[in-house]
Structure formats: structure tokens, C-alpha cells
Amino acid sequence: MMLRVVGKRLLGAAAGGQASPALAPAARRGYHERVVDHYNNPRNVGTFDKDDPDVGTGLVGAPACGDVMKLQIRVDEGSGRVVDARFKTFGCGSAIASSSVASEWVKGKQMEEIVAIKNTEIAKHLSLPPVKLHCSMLAEDAIKAAVKDYEAKKVKLAKADE
């Protein structure tokens, strides 16, 4: 309840006037509802232990660019399924929302499925404006980087066992 009020207020502030939720987003320069939601209630913020063999860590971006995303996945070795995810992002509201969405979408999926998650889907889900499409791309990159890290770890561990 509180959140909707805050959300409305934020959207209202952007519109500079009475905010009626029925107004189309295109009519004002504001963040889409879903972005505001993820910003106020980001899902899965946190960290896993990087050295945990079940964890893959994707770290993308650079502070100088204004965006850094860290996405971590915990994979169940037996099934190859992502059982949990955490993210931390430094960046704009759209970047935070994109990585929050990514952290939600990877849960419960197979690794092959999550590398198929496209930035266009994330961007569409959040109604990102053209200038923010790069944030969704970064989120897609973060997912792929996390998977890559997990696979690389497994290879290393397998070699160590030999």
C-alpha cells in the first residue's frame, strides 16, 4: 500500500502534477511502474560466497561507466538448475531494475534456459526507454557471465580432482 503511494508520488513528481495511474507512461517522462517497483522492492539483493563451488558469479560493467552489476547464481549440481540468485548493482534505476528482474527470472531455470534470456525481453518487461536499453543488455551479460564462471569453476574443480 505504502509502496504504491510512493510509486505514484514518484511518478507524479516526474509529471509535475496530479498523477493518475491511468495516464500512459508515454505521456510523461517518468520511470515505468515496474522499474519503480524493482527499485523500491528489489528482489534478491545480497551476496553468495564467491568461493562456493555451487555459485557462479557474473561481474559486468565498470564504475567509470556508471554501471556495475554483480549477479550470482546458486546451481544445483545434480539437476543443473539455478536454485537461488543474488544481485548487487551500482547504477541508475533502470540498471537496478534490470538486474533485479534478471535475478528473478533465473531462479528455477536450467542453465541453458537462462543464457537464452534476452535483453529485449527484460527491456520490454520494464518498458525501458531507448537510452536505457543498454542497462538490459548489461543484465543479459551478467547472466551469461555468471553461467560462464560457474562452468569454469566446475572444470577447474574437476581437474583438481584428477
Added chain:
Amino acid sequence: MASRKLLLGLTAGRRLRSRTHQLFSVANLLEASTSHSPAAAVASTQPSGGSPAALLFSLRTISSTRQATQSAGDASGRSAVDHKLIMPEDEFHKLADETIHDLLEKLEEYGDSIQMDGFDIDYGNQVLTLRLGDLGTYVVNKQTPNRQIWLSSLVSGPSRFNWDAATNGWIYKRTRANLVQLLEEEIGELCGTPVELS
């Protein structure tokens, strides 16, 4: 709970303030904790006091992997930044500005010639915005720390172009696409009339 708010509050509280302030605060901290300082440009500015929220952000995570994966379509993963290989900033600005100004001119001429409804070109703060009526918007801007030109295309989405001296053009590593050629193809297609941007 509080730390989470602060972490994300970094952007909330500072949304109204200049983004550059944010960048330089954190970059300054990064500089202090790693031997590799990312962009020389950052070092030349005076950050006005640390941002407390930025300190809460786990620097260990960033600094432990040096320069994080550049999402420039570099499929090989993380690579430490070698400063000898980074294009000097003024050279980058020269090349990028030339390209973008060129595009601006040619697109303006194109717009005048085709008389398309809702065709609008805008260049402000070094960002080129091309509105194609109801079809959507293109955005072209410089991403200086990466020495890239970033494009947001309503056809092909976001892409990042690096200068390729060999072909004298801006290339998106993932697709080997050339920036100017890509725009020519897409815009020509969308507006129904071929356009010459090179």
C-alpha cells in the same frame, strides 16, 4: 535492511544531482583500492568528498577482479586493463565527435529531403537523438571510459562500437557490424528511402 536502502539510495538520493558526481566519487575509491586506475580522465577531476553510500558498496568485489568484464561484446571474459592499449582520450573524442557530427549533418539533410512526418533530429549534450515519428527513437552517444560509441536502435536494440583502425570505422565486436553502415541499412529500410551516411 538499512545497508540495502543505502546501496540503492545511492541513485535515489542523488538522482537529481549530476551523475558525474557519482561516477567520480566511486571511481576515486576504486582508484584508492586498486593499482590499476581505470580511466585517466577520472583522475584528472576533483571528486568533491566521498559518498558514504558508495563506501558501503562492496569495493572488495570490484577491486578483486580489477576492471570488470567490459560488456563490449568481448566473449573472452574478464581482462585486466592495459593502459598502453587504451586509446588516448582526446583521440577518442576527435574520432567519435567527427563520426557523430557527420551523422548529424547527413541525417539532417536526409530529413529535409524525405519530408517524413515526425522525423526529428536532436543533438544535445553530445547525445544524438533521432525520432522517427511513431516508429521510435534512435540514440547515439559516446561512452568515453570504454572508448565506445553506444547506439540504441529501434531495430537492433543496444550495441557498442569500438574504433577499428584497420577498417577506419566503428565496429560492434559481437556482430562485426559497422556503425554507419548499420544505420544506413536500418534507417533506409524504416523510412523507405535509401540514405547515404558515410
